Amino acid sequence: MKAIVQNEYGTTDILRLTDLPQPEAGPDGVVVQVRAAGVDPGTWHLMEGTPYLVRLMGFGFRRPKARVRGLDFAGVVHAVGGNVTEFRAGDEVFGTCQGSFAEYALTTVDKIARKPGRLGFEEAAAVPISAFTALHAVRDRGGVAPRQKVLVIGAGGGVGTYAVQIAKAFDAKVDGVCGTGKVEFVRSLGADTVFDYTREEFGGGYDLIIDTAGNRPLNLLRKSLTPQGTLVIVGGESGGKWLGPVGRNLRALLLGPFVKHRLRGLFSTENRDDLETLRALIEAGKLNPVVDRTYSLAEVPDAIRHVSEGHTRGKVVITV
Template identity: 60%
Template sequence: MKAIIQDVYGSADVLELRDVDKPVAGEDEVLVRVRAAGVDQGVWHLMAGLPYLARIIGYGLRKPKDGIRGRAVAGQVEAVGRNVAGFRPGDEVFGTCEGSFAEYVCAKEKLLARKPRNLSFEQAAAVPISAGTALQGLRDSGQVQPGQEVLVIGAAGGVGTYAVQLAKAFGAHVTGVCSTAKVELVSSIGADHVIDYTREDFAAAGKRYDLILDIAGNRPLSVLRRALAPKGTLVVVGGEAGGRWAGGLDRVLRAAALSLFVGQKLRGLASVERQVDLEFLTTLIEDGRIRPVIDKTVTLAEAPAAIEYVHEGRARGKVVVTI
């Protein structure tokens, strides 16, 4: 089968389209014929081996432990392991795994769910990681409530486009922050107000928010706190400016430490991939309350360039690899 492979850490130049053996499902696994795979920021980090902490915690010190890139997946069940009871060959599924930039992949049963009926494979592949992250940031870490004022920083990206829609679905009043070129998009997905950060400083405007979701940002905590209500909650979702060793983790740790001494709740998000969240998201999608926003689809051979495109912050919504 064809797959996007890397032997060493580095830029997109280390990725190659190669022929590799088709995998075989283990006892608790599902073999999926991949039809589409989402491109997420995390794919870049695993490709580059950054921050170094990711290597230490198990992704491989000197080279990737798993050489096939890609994590979000949508496709059809080809075969199931003997302990798998929830799926059978032919089922259309979506979820997460290791190595989705390939024609076939093995995924754990507990990380898959049935594909939403009203989505294509391409749309479904755009959901698992980004929508799951937004859901856990708002509902679990942020404990969003109806009527709250919610600020989503990075509202036009993969996680942000879901965060805006989910916050609205939970009954919040939503303000999105993005660049000039993306204002219309953020407004079109339901934001009540959109701030163009190139023209307006949300922290200097005087408005306070009950919940701020800061997605892969680099603003100091002091700036974010100025826009946060005295008893409000800040959820830090990743970060791209924390250095080669810790990445965004240093800002998360500083937020947690500072939260012990102030009235505001300052939290970092460590999202966990769960079947129950995929099923919850499916309900919202099939009810028409949220939808994937796809910037573009690319071929498997174009996946390396797509990873860089997403990492550079150019995507409006999601980028998907079709296979």
């Protein structure tokens, strides 16, 4: 099979399109034929091996343990292990795996669900990682409730687009912050008010702020919360090469015990129950993925460079 492979950490120059053996299912595995794969900022963090903390977290200290990048995918079940009864060859599925930038990938039943009938493969591949993160930020860490006032910073990005829609699905009043070129786009997602950060500042009185951009100090964000409000830190690139986005999460964790506000970091994980929740929201028409642009498998380096620039509208997707 064709796959995008890296044998060392570095820039997109180290990525190569090459031939690899197809994965085997084993007793408990599911081999999928990948039709499309999503690209998120975590892809280039793992490609570069930065922040260095990711190397200490088991991804490989000197070189990556996994040679093929990519987590999100949508595709067709190719083969299943003898212990797998939930799926069979030919089923259309979406979810996560290790190494979706390839023609075939290995996953497990707890990481996949049947593809929503409303979506094509490209749209479905744009869902898992970013929508998981948004769901956990809004529902689990944010504890959103009906009629609460929610602010999503970075509302036009991969996670932000889902956070706006999910918060609306929970009957919250949702405002968004984005750049000039995305104002009407974010409004089309259902945001009640959209602030162009190049021209205006948002106000206060928010029960929940979800920050996916990471450019504002915690103390400044806290001023826009209600006295018992919650701040969820999702992203940010201000922690340097050692901590990266994790740095703001740690600062929120350390500050939390000393203030009345609830300051939450977020380390999202994938599971089938949440994937089914997302699938139900999609089928109900309450959650719609947005594909910024698509690239071929051979163009993965270009796709990762585009995402690393931080100006995507929704998600970037690889077609296989």
